[in-house]
Amino acid sequence: MSVYTSLDSVKDELLKCLKCGNCQAVCPIYKEMRHEVAVARGKIVLVETLLNGEIEMTDRLADKLSLCTTCMACNQICPNGIRFDKVILAARAEGVRKKGLHPIKKIAFKALKLQRLFDLGMKTGSKFQGLAMKRVKGQDYGARMRIDLGIGKEKVFPNLASKPFRSQFPSEVKVPNPKMKVAFFSGCMINYFYPDMGKSVVDVLTENDIEIAIPADQACCGIPASVNGDVDSAKEQAKRNLRAFEESGADALLIACSSCGSAWKHSFSELMEGDAYYKELADKWAAKTYDINEFLVNVVPFKRDGLGEVKRTVTYHDPCHLNRGQNINKEPREILKAIPGVQFIEMKEPGRCCGMAGSFSLVHPELSGKISDKKIADIATTSTNTVATACPACRLQLASGVINAGMNKDVLHTVQILAESYAKGKQ
Ligand code: SF4
Numbered sequence: 001m002s003v004y005t006s007l008d009s010v011k012d013e014l015l016k017c018l019k020c021g022n023c024q025a026v027c028p029i030y031k032e033m034r035h036e037v038a039v040a041r042g043k044i045v046l047v048e049t050l051l052n053g054e055i056e057m058t059d060r061l062a063d064k065l066s067l068c069t070t071c072m073a074c075n076q077i078c079p080n081g082i083r084f085d086k087v088i089l090a091a092r093a094e095g096v097r098k099k100g101l102h103p104i105k106k107i108a109f110k111a112l113k114l115q116r117l118f119d120l121g122m123k124t125g126s127k128f129q130g131l132a133m134k135r136v137k138g139q140d141y142g143a144r145m146r147i148d149l150g151i152g153k154e155k156v157f158p159n160l161a162s163k164p165f166r167s168q169f170p171s172e173v174k175v176p177n178p179k180m181k182v183a184f185f186s187g188c189m190i191n192y193f194y195p196d197m198g199k200s201v202v203d204v205l206t207e208n209d210i211e212i213a214i215p216a217d218q219a220c221c222g223i224p225a226s227v228n229g230d231v232d233s234a235k236e237q238a239k240r241n242l243r244a245f246e247e248s249g250a251d252a253l254l255i256a257c258s259s260c261g262s263a264w265k266h267s268f269s270e271l272m273e274g275d276a277y278y279k280e281l282a283d284k285w286a287a288k289t290y291d292i293n294e295f296l297v298n299v300v301p302f303k304r305d306g307l308g309e310v311k312r313t314v315t316y317h318d319p320c321h322l323n324r325g326q327n328i329n330k331e332p333r334e335i336l337k338a339i340p341g342v343q344f345i346e347m348k349e350p351g352r353c354c355g356m357a358g359s360f361s362l363v364h365p366e367l368s369g370k371i372s373d374k375k376i377a378d379i380a381t382t383s384t385n386t387v388a389t390a391c392p393a394c395r396l397q398l399a400s401g402v403i404n405a406g407m408n409k410d411v412l413h414t415v416q417i418l419a420e421s422y423a424k425g426k427q
């Protein structure tokens with residue numbers, strides 16, 4: 001039974017809850033709201049009463065269930081190891097089955113499924129973004145909304161790329177004597193907002209003699225849809241991606257986004273329960289999916305000769321879906337510490353959620369901002385000039401927070417700093 005198809009699938013998880021309240025100590029939402037509905041225990045009680053038939057799914061209940069960044073901090077501290085991430089996914093999917101999807105989300109997820117149209121929309125949007133967005137003074141990084149649409153007036157969004165990442169590179173990037181062939185899943189954020197991150201992935205892999213397939217037909221990973229309960233859209237996107245990558249003939253699949261990585265490693269298999277053909281495909285690709293940091297440290301160790309000096313003081317933020325979701329936290333640090341010239345300074349609580357959580361930051365901008373403020377304060381105490389992370393969504397949130405705090409810091413993916421070092425090594 002899948003969390004996406006039945007609320008009964010999480011009955012055993014609910015039964016494990018001791019109501020001890022340990023989860024209060026780590027929940028970023030509870031820390032801001034100090035209200036039981038914010039924390040895992042409170043939502044577990046709601047889901048229990050829903051399952052018992054004591055309450056019905058209503059819009060108000062769905063709103064309460066939206067109060068979770070899916071950061072998995074409660075999973076980690078829970079004495080009974082409750083997979084609260086599964087509980088919240090199952091509950092949200094139940095919400096959509098019973099009440100339907102919010103009209104705005106319906107339009108957004110439909111657009112994501114119509115890849116060509118979405119692509120055209122993003123390219124057109126890049127030309128006219130100045131109409132809706134006001135560039136941040138002195139920054140070529142991004143802009144704030146001109147009108148308050150309720151998604152965060154203070155948030156600084158990166159500019160839409162005039163040429164998306166996948167339009168900048170061919171579907172096959174060859175090298176003279178390849179060690180292996182990998183396929184790169186860029187995800188939407190790297191494709192449309194951060195092609196610089198994608199370029200660094202290509203630069204680092206080719207530097208390490210890895211041939212790269214970049215399937216043109218790849219779609220959104222489906223995480224925005226699945227975490228909001230739109231299981232049908234998530235399934236459609238997963239199937240499309242599985243077909244596209246199956247054709248690539250690659251030995252491994254690489255990802256530089258923590259949420260996309262979780263989708264390929266975990267969600268696709270769960271979404272495909274009951275569909276023998278796609279389940280087999282999803283399991284096969286899950287077993288050969290790697291985060292770029294994981295790949296460069298554990299699979300094909302990155303070349304250390306040829307690294308040039310990078311004069312940066314760097315701190316690192318652990319993306320929740322990479323750290324707790326995939327247990328990858330040593331690898332990015334190993335890469336950063338290997339770069340000549342980099343002085344690494346650990347921040348306080350590097351694994352605490354930054355408050356982005358995809359659509360959560362748009363639905364709850366104020367709460368997201370407050371969670372971000374705590375992270376930015378921890379970053380400030382490191383006095384570093386660079387914040388590294390391993391997820392484009394975290395990069396967006398951290399960069400916005402850094403700009404709004406008036407700090408002058410670069411916010412980069414670890415692979416961008418590694419690419420910078422290889423480039424310096426050639427000078
Ligand atoms: S820590 Fe675990 S067992 Fe304790 S209240 Fe939270 S979810 Fe329940």
Ligand code: SF4
Pocket residue numbers: 026027028029030038039040067068069070071072073074075084085
């Ligand atoms: S996943 Fe994170 S935000 Fe959600 S209830 Fe658990 S600790 Fe709180």
